[in-house]
Amino acid sequence: MGSKLYTRGERIFKWVSLVLLLVICVATLAPFVLILASSLTDETTLITYGYSFWPQKFSMDSYLYMWNQRKQIGRSYLTSLGITAVGTVVSLLFTTMLAYPMSRKDFKYSNQLSFFVFFTMLFNGGIVSSYIMWTQIFHIKNTYFALLLPNLLMNAMNIMLVRNYYKNSIPFELVEAAEIDGASELKTFWKIMVPLSVPVNVTVGLFTGLAYWNDWINALYYVDDPVYYGIQNFLVRMMNNIQFLSSGNAAAMVGSGMASLPSTGIRMALAVVGVLPIVVIYPFLQKYLTKGVIMGAVKG
Secondary structure, three states: OOOOOOOHHHHHHHHHHHHHHHHHHHHHHHHHHHHHHHHOEOHHHHHHHOOOOOOOOEOOHHHHHHHHOHHHHHHHHHHHHHHHHHHHHHHHHHHHHHHHHHHOOOOOOHHHHHHHHHHHHHOOOOHHHHHHHHHHHOOOOOOOHHHHOOOOOOOHHHHHHHHHHHHHHOOHHHHHHHHHOOOOHHHHHHHHHHHHOHHHHHHHHHHHHHHHHHOOHHHHHHOOOHHHOOHHHHHHHHHHHHHHHHOHHHHHHHOHHHHHOOHHHHHHHHHHHHHHHHHHHHHHHHHHHHHHHHHHHOOO
């Protein structure tokens, strides 16, 4: 077959689209490059000349300071990785198992269940009542459950996303055929629905994993013991300590050496350390993301 012929308007549209996408790509990557370059710049140079996309005077002081805190950072990393992994798996399990009956048109309570889930998207009890419930009834304060359960374990938007995917992308005839063959509901769910819904499951898993990894609110509310801090909370605590040690009053108390801490560069290094795992994982999941969002967002 011959090559496809494009009209002049189509060629113009194609090139304009490519240029716009290139501009958006550069605008998206530029902040990450700036953060990385700033974290590798000497503190005095950074204060004197400001931020740049290439280190004017290379320095590893920020990362050396963090290396000295490697035990605490490593423990916080393990905490965040464990909470993110467990939370994502459990959340996916609950989300898909709740979305499945909501997607079944032969389940007579599907509309009521959908309304109950949708209602939680519009109203909630507020922070005070949630804090009282989790701390005085469930007693999760200063436990790993404080990082796992509140706010993140179940998300109504994700449930509706999976429900719509089930309804619009998986033929109901497959479910009926499984019932005729004698499959139970649980077997139908595991053998048919789960394997056929990989794109939306990966999409929801990515959303949930990002939420768990970036979360610091739960620890702020429910954790006092630094042992249970995730990486985000530990980095915030480290940044606050650096700001205090770099202040004039602190320098007068503990010595002028504290005033020379690379506080600006460390902020940039902290951002690099916090975002690095997501940058590494995302390219492997990106191919499922667009399909899962588009198919799951179609109104059912």
